[in-house]
Amino acid sequence: xxxxxxxxxxxxxKPIEGLVEACKRALAAQDELDNxxxxxxxxxxxxxxxxxxxxxxxxxxxxxxDLELPEPSINIHENCSALRIYLEEVExxxxxxxxxxxxxxxxxxxxxxxxxxxxxxxTQGDLERVQLLxxxxxxxxxxxxxxxxxxxxxxxxRLENLQAELHKRVSDxxxxxxxxxDAGVVLGKLGKDAKPIVxxxxxxxxxxxKTQARTEELPSGTDNPVLExxxxx
Numbered sequence: 001x002x003x004x005x006x007x008x009x010x011x012x013x014k015p016i017e018g019l020v021e022a023c024k025r026a027l028a029a030q031d032e033l034d035n036x037x038x039x040x041x042x043x044x045x046x047x048x049x050x051x052x053x054x055x056x057x058x059x060x061x062x063x064x065x066d067l068e069l070p071e072p073s074i075n076i077h078e079n080c081s082a083l084r085i086y087l088e089e090v091e092x093x094x095x096x097x098x099x100x101x102x103x104x105x106x107x108x109x110x111x112x113x114x115x116x117x118x119x120x121x122x123t124q125g126d127l128e129r130v131q132l133l134x135x136x137x138x139x140x141x142x143x144x145x146x147x148x149x150x151x152x153x154x155x156x157x158r159l160e161n162l163q164a165e166l167h168k169r170v171s172d173x174x175x176x177x178x179x180x181x182d183a184g185v186v187l188g189k190l191g192k193d194a195k196p197i198v199x200x201x202x203x204x205x206x207x208x209x210k211t212q213a214r215t216e217e218l219p220s221g222t223d224n225p226v227l228e229x230x231x232x233x
Contacts (some may be wrong), residue, residue: 002049009157015061016097023091026050039080047083119169120215126207133200134163140196176208
């Protein structure tokens, strides 16, 4: 397997940027193997490995690209040439979109600190409590045995990214509400064993809702109707 689990987790978290990086890594690795004379079995295996991974990520995330993974033939030269072109075209097609996402990431970082920009602002106490809860969720997740390792790794990575972007002022709360969706998945897979994790995610959601309601100038004590419906269920 050309790509290691840690890199795969990053690609699943950020598929556009990840695909661009995956193509670059594979093409660079093939360049190092190139003897300038003929395609080798090692190059053939590398290109199939990387291209298959890229194709799976594109399909899993329903990324609209007018490109298809080449059909294999018995000719190693035809295969390698077609796969090399495929990786180059994927990288070229997604490069611009990856740059836009990176620029938006920079923008969000500055939005979080510029007082003139709209932002949701946590109290210092709530910020510290959320940090503590995320640490506890990560700890409980690490101890869970009956959860697919890949799924566990994705959840831990999501928590790591959330914690890295957690500041007193944030421009959006999307990552937090994504965590609420994860709670439902974990509950469905683990049942009662998920209670310590779900309870902490629910508390994070309550803090986030309180912050959002305050910023949007809703009346004090306004409950989140979605959270209330989940509780009733």
